[in-house]
Amino acid sequence: MIQFDKNRELEMAINNLICSMVDMDDYVTAILNYTEKVLTPQKEKELIEILKKYHVPHDSLKFNLKRLTENPYFRDIKLDKVATETVKYQTITIKKRTLMSMNFHQPLGKYLFHQHPIGYFEKDIDMPVLTEDGSVWMSPAISELESMQAGIEKGVGKCLTMGLGIGFLPYLWLQKDNVESVTIVEINQDIIDLFEKYIRPQFKTDKKLEIIHGDAFDYYNEKFLNQFDYVYLDFWESSGDGLGFYTRLMQIKRDFPHVDFWIEDSMLYDVKYIVAPYLYAVYAGDSITEFIASMDGDLRELAKKVNRYFKARNDVIRTEDELLGIIHDKDVLRAILAQ
Ligand SMILES: C[S@@+](CC[C@H](N)C(=O)[O-])C[C@H]1O[C@@H](n2cnc3c(N)ncnc32)[C@H](O)[C@@H]1O
Incomplete structure (x- = not known):
């Protein structure tokens, strides 16, 4: 079983990891009031205060329209003739200053806080969208483009x-x-x-x-x-x-x-969000059985895999760097999933 040297540095690091998860939760709740809505100048001021509070960069809220309009696919490929039994073309207008998710997850800082970059265009923009049963099936959306x-x-x-x-x-x-x-x-x-x-x-x-x-x-x-x-x-x-x-x-x-x-880092964050509280429980000497039992469905299966993986390790973690090295190591996370 993986072990921890009990020292002040490690204790702070483990606490910081857990705090960053809590901050993340609070941050998402706070910005949810603003996303998918038109951002008035007053709302923008409020939003910037929230972003500052959580140290999220806010200088790029105004997204450069050219990143979309000058993208070769957006420029060259027209989807307006698409019409099958199930898939239909539609143009949707995104109103200027509508706050949207511009990319998938980006880590921020060394712990587990991250952001989904948000922003708006300063002009109305027409987006080609393929719909299936009335909901969006596929579209050359900005978040797809950025994340690829x-x-x-x-x-x-x-x-x-x-x-x-x-x-x-x-x-x-x-x-x-x-x-x-x-x-x-x-x-x-x-x-x-x-x-x-x-x-x-x-x-x-x-x-x-x-x-x-x-x-x-x-x-x-x-x-x-x-x-x-x-x-x-x-x-x-x-x-x-x-x-x-x-x-x-x-x-x-x-x-x-x-x-x-595609979006591997986003997917691995779900794993990190189990690994961190698991290691906290090991550090604190809490019951691992109870930790696993506190999870539901797929997360419980994931927690069992995390436990199996760390039970088979017998190294001793002594420093914050060693701890973060494990949490953010893609090979470790992949090995956990592979079991
Ligand atoms: C998100 S779209 C891919 C978008 C694409 N990369 C693009 O640039 O437009 C997902 C596609 O994967 C296909 N797909 C789903 N499961 C698959 C599988 N097991 N093997 C191959 N293709 C699959 C779907 O039919 C769909 O066309």
Whole structure:
């Protein structure tokens, strides 16, 4: 079992970790009153005070519209002709100064506080949206674009993605001189048909773009993945459904150096939010059985995995750096999930 040297530095570090989780909760509750609403100058002042209180940067609230309008996909690909039995096109107008989430989670500070960057545009903006049963199915939204930026930049040579969607990532890869070809694994034939009929004809490229109809899990193996220079997996909608898929992938294999996972950091935060209170309980000598029993559903399963992982370790943690090294170590978090 992992052990702790009882000292002042470690005690403060563990307390700071837990406090940062509590702060996080308070912060989210405080800003919820402002998101998805038009931010009047008065409301903006109030919001800035909240952001300052939690040390969240507030100089970028006014989001540069060009990041969206000059994005090649947003500029070149028109979705207005899309009409299938289930999926329909709609334009939605985002009113100027509407406060929105601009990206997925970004860590802030060395403990467990993080932010989902928020901001607004200074002009009304028309967004193309594909809807299914009246709710948004897919859209080249700013948060998608921002959260995929690293994967877009890392694309090189022969690229592979799993999850076609509206072909946003493939299009942006194909714009890059250093990308030779793009292959996509997609499970849903309707999505492939929609793409072939309405979207692919607008892709102005001579490069190879191949779509394989299949399940990502059947292709997540060394032999297949090693045919590519860079792989970006993106077949989940959010961190909610993503963690389950990501866990299954980690159970198969977790150390492909050329494979990245969309919003991996967001998904791993859920794991960190169990690891931190677990280590607190170990440090304090609390009952681990009770700790696990206090969790519900999937979180309980996760807590059991965390316990199994740390029971098998026999090192002694002495400093804050060692503690944070564990909490933020991707290999540790992946190994916990892989069990
Ligand atoms: C969030 S979208 C991907 C967005 C896409 N990256 C883009 O750039 O537009 C998720 C896609 O993954 C597909 N998908 C879901 N489960 C899958 C699986 N097991 N294997 C392959 N594709 C899957 C869905 O049908 C959907 O097209």
